[in-house]
Amino acid sequence: MTDLSKQPAIAVPDILALDTILPDEPLLMMGAGPVPIPDRVAKANSIVINHLGGTMTRVIEQVKSMSRYVFQTRSEWVMGVAGPGSAAMEMAICNLVIPESKVLSICNGFFSNRMAEMARRCGGQVIEVSIMGNVAARVDDIRSILEKERPAVLTLVQGETSNTVYNRYLKEITALAKEYGCLVIVDAICTLSTMPLEMDNWGIDAIISGGQKGLSSIPGVSLLAFSEQAWLHIQRREQAVVQWCLDAKLASNFWHHSGYHYTAPVSGILALHEALRLVCEETLPVRFARHQRCSMAMQNGIQAMGLSLFVAQESRLNSVVGISLPEGLTSAEICSHISRIYQVEIAGSFGQPIVRIGQMGEQCRVHNLFRALHALGSTMRDLGVAVDLPSGMAEMESLLQNAPVT
Ligand SMILES: *Cc1c(COP(=O)(O)O)cnc(C)c1O
Numbered sequence: 001m002t003d004l005s006k007q008p009a010i011a012v013p014d015i016l017a018l019d020t021i022l023p024d025e026p027l028l029m030m031g032a033g034p035v036p037i038p039d040r041v042a043k044a045n046s047i048v049i050n051h052l053g054g055t056m057t058r059v060i061e062q063v064k065s066m067s068r069y070v071f072q073t074r075s076e077w078v079m080g081v082a083g084p085g086s087a088a089m090e091m092a093i094c095n096l097v098i099p100e101s102k103v104l105s106i107c108n109g110f111f112s113n114r115m116a117e118m119a120r121r122c123g124g125q126v127i128e129v130s131i132m133g134n135v136a137a138r139v140d141d142i143r144s145i146l147e148k149e150r151p152a153v154l155t156l157v158q159g160e161t162s163n164t165v166y167n168r169y170l171k172e173i174t175a176l177a178k179e180y181g182c183l184v185i186v187d188a189i190c191t192l193s194t195m196p197l198e199m200d201n202w203g204i205d206a207i208i209s210g211g212q213k214g215l216s217s218i219p220g221v222s223l224l225a226f227s228e229q230a231w232l233h234i235q236r237r238e239q240a241v242v243q244w245c246l247d248a249k250l251a252s253n254f255w256h257h258s259g260y261h262y263t264a265p266v267s268g269i270l271a272l273h274e275a276l277r278l279v280c281e282e283t284l285p286v287r288f289a290r291h292q293r294c295s296m297a298m299q300n301g302i303q304a305m306g307l308s309l310f311v312a313q314e315s316r317l318n319s320v321v322g323i324s325l326p327e328g329l330t331s332a333e334i335c336s337h338i339s340r341i342y343q344v345e346i347a348g349s350f351g352q353p354i355v356r357i358g359q360m361g362e363q364c365r366v367h368n369l370f371r372a373l374h375a376l377g378s379t380m381r382d383l384g385v386a387v388d389l390p391s392g393m394a395e396m397e398s399l400l401q402n403a404p405v406t
Contacts (some may be wrong), residue, residue: 027074027339030372031347032161033190033318034219036362038278038392045218045271051264059273060255066276067223070215070284071207073199077226079255080272081246082265085189085210088222090118091246092185092206095226095234096153099123102130104151104182106137106173110162110350111187115155122242127151135162136242136315139172139398146180153183162350164322165315171202178203183230189213189222193279194291194319194360205230211268214319216361218277221268256393275361291362294364297399298357302372305392307380310354322354323376328384331355334379342375342383365399 029036037045051056067078079089093115097103103124105116108131120126127149131137137156146154154177159166167173174184183205188197192209199207205227211217226234226248234248241247245262253259295318297373299309302323310322325331331348334355338344347356357363357372373396377389 024152024344025343027128028344028368028371028375030357030368031345032213032356032358033210033351033360035216035358035360036368037216037218038274038362040274040278041217041271044274045267047267047270049266049270051266052258052260056264056266057258059269060258063269063273063276064255066273066280067225070276070279071223072197072201072284073207073225073227075199075225075227075231076256077228077231077248077252078223079225079248079251080221080223080269081251082220082262082268083222084116084219085208085213085222087246087372088208088210089115089187089226090187090243091248091251092208092224092226092239093118093124093153093155094122094243094246095237095248096183096185096206096230097122097124098152098237099239100125101153102127102149102151102155104129104142104145104149104177104292106142106154106156106167108137108157108160108163108165108167110160111189112155112157112160114188115185116137119153119155124153131165134165134311134315136168137173138169139176142173143176146166146177146182150180150296151182153185154186155187157187158197159188159195159317159319161190161317161320161356163352164311164320164354164356166311166317168315171198174202174204176406183233190317190319190360192223193284193287194364195288198285199225199227203227211272211275213358214360215275215279217272218268221265221272223272245334255334291359291364293400293403294366294369295319295321295359297396298369298373300399301369301392301396302357302376304395305373305377305380305387305389306375307385307387310352319358319360321357321359322349323357324354325353326380329383329385334385337383338375338379340376342371344375346371346372346376369396369400
């Protein structure tokens with residue numbers, strides 16, 4: 001055995017300064033998140049204030065009221081969590097899923113599968129409905145299962161970022177689940193503030209979001225909302241939530257009573273405040289229209305260049321666009337070339353034969369669209385794919401000139 005006391009002391013490591021690691025010019029973040037953040041958000045993120053006290057209380061009150069607008073809910077039970085979108089996901093699930101209770105998980109891909117996995121870890125009896133073929137889930141896919149299984153909770157995703165499928169029947173599926181008395185949890189991490197989602201009108205019981213996607217804030221602070229009915233369910237549950245940090249009742253000390261739960265990520269909350277304020281300033285209808293126009297311009301530009309989109313129009317997500325890989329290329333080759341040569345970051349995917357270009361928040365700005373499309377086309381050309389770059393750029397321009405976006 002080694003005598004540990006004889007080991008030499010650990011020496012100071014050789015470390016490079018950050019500016020020698022970071023690129024000279026920031027890369028344009030056009031992948032599936034994080035996305036570029038507005039200057040005001042970046043500035044807010046550089047401030048540290050007391051996590052308790054009058055200033056924080058005022059900030060939190062505003063974050064909650066702006067969130068209620070973005071979620072379209074009058075529910076009191078809006079809160080944030082220190083952590084990625086997945087922490088908000090886990091918080092919704094571990095508070096609403098009671099061990100041994102049935103959970104119906106609609107699985108369109110990687111992220112909706114994650115909800116099923118979390119529900120299992122919370123002791124739920126999970127019934128997975130796998131939707132194959134990169135299409136939206138339909139009401140008929142779940143009617144008989146709801147009837148037979150009578151689950152307590154249903155989970156589904158609005159936009160399945162991994163394969164770029166849009167669950168366009170979310171509203172109808174939620175309505176049906178409510179007929180069976182089921183609580184509905186929606187993952188809107190990628191889609192919140194990029195397309196319509198009406199928590200109260202559609203009867204959703206919990207909505208999950210992250211900071212670094214549609215909201216164009218920083219990663220690491222996330223938002224979620226519980227309906228009044230969901231909150232009652234949380235109040236009544238007998239078993240304590242195992243995850244102490246994610247216990248919604250404890251979190252409510254901070255989010256509703258100006259008290260202490262854990263030290264809140266103050267800078268990130270200030271950043272989120274600014275991101276939400278910019279959404280309120282723009283208003284949701286205008287923001288949705290901007291996303292729709294920009295994504296259509298991107299999609300049509302990509303197709304006019306001669307590349308193909310992965311998902312058929314009917315189930316295609318606008319918030320993240322999936323492009324089929326041209327013959328003989330891998331997503332890693334494309335992503336590394338476009339980053340190295342054109343300073344644009346795009347994303348591969350989790351096992352899907354695609355690369356993805358995000359259309360969330362600040363990504364949907366004209367200058368970012370043109371630069372990203374040009375970089376994509378140039379990359380394909382550099383890598384030997386026959387693309388018609390001028391036609392793609394012209395198509396984008398012609399779609400945008402009739403309805404300008406800034
Ligand atoms: C990005 C994303 C997640 C995961 O969010 P993290 O912040 O990485 O935890 C989950 N669901 C969807 C739909 C997403 O787009």
